[in-house]
Amino acid sequence: MDDVKTPSREERKSALSGLGTSRKRVEDARFTQGKGNYVDDIKLKGMLFGDFVRSPVAHARLKNIDTSAALALPGVHAVLTAADLEPLGLHWMPTLAGDKQMVLADGKVLFQGQEVAFVVGDDRYAVADGVSLVEVEYEELPVVTDPFKAELKDAPILREDIADQKEGAHGARRHPNHIFTWEAGEKEQTNKVLEEAEVVADEMVYYHRTHPCPLETCGCVASMDKVNGKLTVWGTFQAPHAVRTVASLISSIPEHNIRIISPDIGGGFGNKVGVYPGYVCSIVASIVTGVPIKWVEDRMDNLMATAFARDYWMHGKISATKEGKITGLWCHTTADHGAFDACADPTKFPAGFMNICTGSYDIPVAYLAVDGVYTNKAPGGVAYRCSFRVTEASYFIERMIEVLAQKLGMDSAELRSKNFIKKEQFPYTSALGWEYDSGDYHQAWEKAMKSVNYKQLREDQAKQLQSFKDGKSRKLMGIGLSHFTEIVGAGPVKNCDILGLGMFDACEIRIHPTGSAIARLGTISQGQGHATTFAQILASEIGIPASDITLEEGDTDTAPYGLGTYGSRSTPVAGAATAMAGRKIRAKAQMIAAYLLEVHDDDLEWDVDRFSVKGAPEKFKTMKEIAFASYNQAIPGVEPGLEAVSYYDPPNMTYPNGAYVVVMEIDVDTGVSDIKQVYALDDCGTRINPMIIEGQVHGGLTEALAISMGQEIAYDEQGNVMTGTLMDFFIPTAWETPNYETDYTETPSPHHPIGAKGVGESPNVGGVSAFSNAVHDAFKPFGLTQAHMPHDHWRVWKIAKDLGLHS
Amino acid sequence: MIPSAFTFYKPENIEKAVSLMVDFGDEARVIAGGHSLIPVMKQRLTDIKHLIDLSGINEIKGIEITDNRISIGAMTTQVELINNEELFKKAPIIREASLQIADPQVRNLGTIGGNVANGDPANDMPGLMQLLDATYKLSGSKGVRDVKAREFYEGAYFTVREDDEILISISFEAPSGGYAYEKQKRKIGDYATAAAGVILKVENNMCSSASIALTNLSDTPVYCNKAVDIILGKEIDNNILTQVTEACVEQSDPVADQRGPVEFKKYVAGIVIKKALTRAIERT
Incomplete structure (x- = not known):
């Protein structure tokens, strides 16, 4: 025994694989072997399938639906229409944004791909044949796809159901196609500052319509057990508890009789936050038929009908002194919400956190107004790999900075540096009302500029420009800069709720007698690696190796209530709950250890994986010993067992930030851009798992590349979706994906128990601006101020053409 | 995306395949790799009752x-x-x-x-x-x-x-001379925004044989006979290459789609043709 060396503190720490460890993802063993369990893998006895008849047109009155031929087809069991749902009050459903949405077309259709009827049959084949046999008679109506035309006096009225309502969920409506006006900041003061300013830049910045397009599309299996009255729904839900509560409220099935299970989810990116007609129809069909119903949409359904992202027309004015000190910011946004307002935002924020649009800058006064309008497009407006409307806000300010720099004749890196909120100003209250918790923007910016050798890049660019002007080259070089500040981790219950459900989150921990543990959370991983990282948080908090901790999420019958995973809220909210629950475990463990060591609680100190007696470290009890004792010792005044639950209401949001640089070479004749360098510095506070952070940054940058350089949901004037397949909807492959350099600074959040801020969405927020700014930067010498995304070949070619660069 | 029902045949020789085609007329289609056919069947853009797989022949x-x-x-x-x-x-x-x-x-x-x-x-x-x-x-x-x-x-x-x-x-x-196939596309897996193939021979600085064809720049492939007539027997210089390129573009007739409008496609056609010509000449 004497030969056995007592492990050092560092060795014991390392054995935990806690915070800061690049622990390998525990999920990957099953995913890489095809052993994941997704919705479509769920097969229940007697299960039938459902699918939709969808509208081929964007706006039409429904004259007739004839289901007889479909019903006559062997293998087809039922065809649901709005008329069948109406007696249940389920032909419409509430949206997360306070609007309502047709579950199945009720009298009219409002967008191409809208759900008209739900066919239920033996298998996908019978259902597909049934769908093709449902005869629907449409009387086409004039179509509105342009949000600026939606509010014209003679515009066709889209939502006849609320045409006369002057008040919406978010205040006054000024036109039947108008949804809301939402304002923040000081209107008059901002106007005054702009009027008196030395320099004002004025620009319309459009962030086009795109789609999260997760690898796995949306779907569910609904199973109503008529014997015990219990409804179980397996589905692609980013917020299973919220789905349970909403399902109970709209179906009047008692909440304890509803069990929502999110199994493995193949990416969400905001697409799987909302409630879709497919879920409602599957539940109703299961109640009607008495057997489980599976509905899984195909790729075209997903792109055409489930939640889109962005479609924000942001008109901005930014003012500054001649020396480049920003004095004010004004923004008016026209938000195209499609046919129903089905944004997934905290209820009090119909334009999400668009009021983070002052970005990383110390702007004394600002004003923001957002007008939401209806058009004949699919509903949505979800936060595609970002917190609510934060990518929009960040893109807006990062374009405005560039436009202002152009007007000032100043380098935009210098303009940014001149206006960053200073380290000593934190906590900083922005002109639009947010309290930024922490940051060191100058440190990050300087590190980024040094890492990419910014000065050299500008010299190279000048050489390339000269060569272009001399007729020696047809290529231009663009340097895209961005500095972003996100607002994530929704959020404090005082101002963040979804349909009245406060946006706290929860963690419950049970320590087993032998010293391993299970933890359950109110969030749900869709690829983020929660089972890996949350175990690391716990490992550091309670001294049990991460590999001895099972993580479970997604089953509302077992997991504590939480609002799910989106908007980078898992680490800031559920991660905090995890740490806090761990601390409760440790507090109880301390009492048990004190009893076992026959000392007072206060005589003990925590030492990685044990409590030891202060000044006598050889006297200790490990967590493993304490766990066993909690099950077999009768300790006066202490309940047996070692469990804890924590519901965490965050005191503030977190504010991850970063500095990104993209360098590209653009061929002015073909419009082809060649990305030469992508540098991404992130400050997400305390870094839980550097390898997962790097993976998140790579993934987010790739989506940013897609969005800025080609990905869009395009409609023609008749409201036809022009990008309904992956042929035209751009998803980068390894071939199109450039190399990424990642970097970091670490400024812990002062209010988060472990200082973490969240990172999953940062690269998308920072990346889109950086890619787009690089394109703009290449053409800046020729006077380009704004060209809308996506910057695909023909649009880049058009920039060059319009600037007269084609001889 | 489920196709409507069809009967599947896998004949072992071409005679059997032809006789199936005779039997079923325009209700039958042969399938080879299936990359074009299967997507349109799944989208029910075409209704094929009899599918004849040629992979067994x-x-x-x-x-x-x-x-x-x-x-x-x-x-x-x-x-x-x-x-x-x-x-x-x-x-x-x-x-x-x-x-x-x-x-x-x-x-x-x-x-x-x-x-x-x-x-x-x-x-x-x-x-x-x-x-x-x-x-x-x-x-x-x-x-x-x-x-x-x-x-x-x-x-x-x-x-x-x-x-x-x-x-x-x-x-x-087997062709002889320099060659090149140039294609601009949006991404891997995409069809051409514009593509051009060139094969030509240069003898004593004169073009002694030439062939030029275009992809996805009309409703059929385009064989650029006019451009070939221009270049044959000519000395290769920048001026002739410009004339040839213009003649090719003249023969193209692209349609607008998500890849871009007609004007852009014709412009890019000119670029890929010029690139193909240049590279083919370099290879002679």
Whole structure:
């Protein structure tokens, strides 16, 4: 025994694989072997399938639906229409944004791909044949796809159901196609500052319509057990508890009789936050038929009908002194919400956190107004790999900075540096009302500029420009800069709720007698690696190796209530709950250890994986010993067992930030851009798992590349979706994906128990601006101020053409 | 995305396949690699009652090279075209163009026969075969006949093939001279925004033979006879290349789609043609 060396503190720490460890993802063993369990893998006895008849047109009155031929087809069991749902009050459903949405077309259709009827049959084949046999008679109506035309006096009225309502969920409506006006900041003061300013830049910045397009599309299996009255729904839900509560409220099935299970989810990116007609129809069909119903949409359904992202027309004015000190910011946004307002935002924020649009800058006064309008497009407006409307806000300010720099004749890196909120100003209250918790923007910016050798890049660019002007080259070089500040981790219950459900989150921990543990959370991983990282948080908090901790999420019958995973809220909210629950475990463990060591609680100190007696470290009890004792010792005044639950209401949001640089070479004749360098510095506070952070940054940058350089949901004037397949909807492959350099600074959040801020969405927020700014930067010498995304070949070619660069 | 019901046949020889085509007329379609057909079936854009799989017919697979004559069975996959060293020696442009088709997974199943016979103007092989002045061999109820690739295409998805005919092989003379196949596309797996193939020979600084063809720039592949007439016998200089390029673009007739408007496509056509010409000349 004497030969056995007592492990050092560092060795014991390392054995935990806690915070800061690049622990390998525990999920990957099953995913890489095809052993994941997704919705479509769920097969229940007697299960039938459902699918939709969808509208081929964007706006039409429904004259007739004839289901007889479909019903006559062997293998087809039922065809649901709005008329069948109406007696249940389920032909419409509430949206997360306070609007309502047709579950199945009720009298009219409002967008191409809208759900008209739900066919239920033996298998996908019978259902597909049934769908093709449902005869629907449409009387086409004039179509509105342009949000600026939606509010014209003679515009066709889209939502006849609320045409006369002057008040919406978010205040006054000024036109039947108008949804809301939402304002923040000081209107008059901002106007005054702009009027008196030395320099004002004025620009319309459009962030086009795109789609999260997760690898796995949306779907569910609904199973109503008529014997015990219990409804179980397996589905692609980013917020299973919220789905349970909403399902109970709209179906009047008692909440304890509803069990929502999110199994493995193949990416969400905001697409799987909302409630879709497919879920409602599957539940109703299961109640009607008495057997489980599976509905899984195909790729075209997903792109055409489930939640889109962005479609924000942001008109901005930014003012500054001649020396480049920003004095004010004004923004008016026209938000195209499609046919129903089905944004997934905290209820009090119909334009999400668009009021983070002052970005990383110390702007004394600002004003923001957002007008939401209806058009004949699919509903949505979800936060595609970002917190609510934060990518929009960040893109807006990062374009405005560039436009202002152009007007000032100043380098935009210098303009940014001149206006960053200073380290000593934190906590900083922005002109639009947010309290930024922490940051060191100058440190990050300087590190980024040094890492990419910014000065050299500008010299190279000048050489390339000269060569272009001399007729020696047809290529231009663009340097895209961005500095972003996100607002994530929704959020404090005082101002963040979804349909009245406060946006706290929860963690419950049970320590087993032998010293391993299970933890359950109110969030749900869709690829983020929660089972890996949350175990690391716990490992550091309670001294049990991460590999001895099972993580479970997604089953509302077992997991504590939480609002799910989106908007980078898992680490800031559920991660905090995890740490806090761990601390409760440790507090109880301390009492048990004190009893076992026959000392007072206060005589003990925590030492990685044990409590030891202060000044006598050889006297200790490990967590493993304490766990066993909690099950077999009768300790006066202490309940047996070692469990804890924590519901965490965050005191503030977190504010991850970063500095990104993209360098590209653009061929002015073909419009082809060649990305030469992508540098991404992130400050997400305390870094839980550097390898997962790097993976998140790579993934987010790739989506940013897609969005800025080609990905869009395009409609023609008749409201036809022009990008309904992956042929035209751009998803980068390894071939199109450039190399990424990642970097970091670490400024812990002062209010988060472990200082973490969240990172999953940062690269998308920072990346889109950086890619787009690089394109703009290449053409800046020729006077380009704004060209809308996506910057695909023909649009880049058009920039060059319009600037007269084609001889 | 589920196709409507169909009956599946897998004949072992071409006679059986033809007799099925005769029996079912326009309700039948043959399937080779399926990359064009299966998506339209799944979207129910076409209703095929009888699907005849040609993958069991060994006689229409493989590459035969006799002296300078190359014959390729219709069911030869693109990956086989790429990997065949003999073919590469005789006609390296086949590998160059094939490598620009879709992605490796598609090329593992996609066939030359399916690519040329479908009549999709976006496919790369039809233009390439016009470039090589290839001959298609068709087998039908009235026997076997040869059709020149340059005379095969009538419009998008319309060819001179009769309903009961099956393309069985493609043959051409090994080309000589410099060559290039240039394609601009949005991403891997995409069809061409514009693509051009060039084969030409330069002797004593004069162009002694030339062939130029375009992909996805009209409702059929475009063989640029006018441009060929301009360059033949001429001294190669920048001026002539510009004239040739303009003549090619003149013969193109692209349609607007998500890749861009007509004006852009014609401009890019000019760029890829010029690149192909330049590279082909460099290789002479």
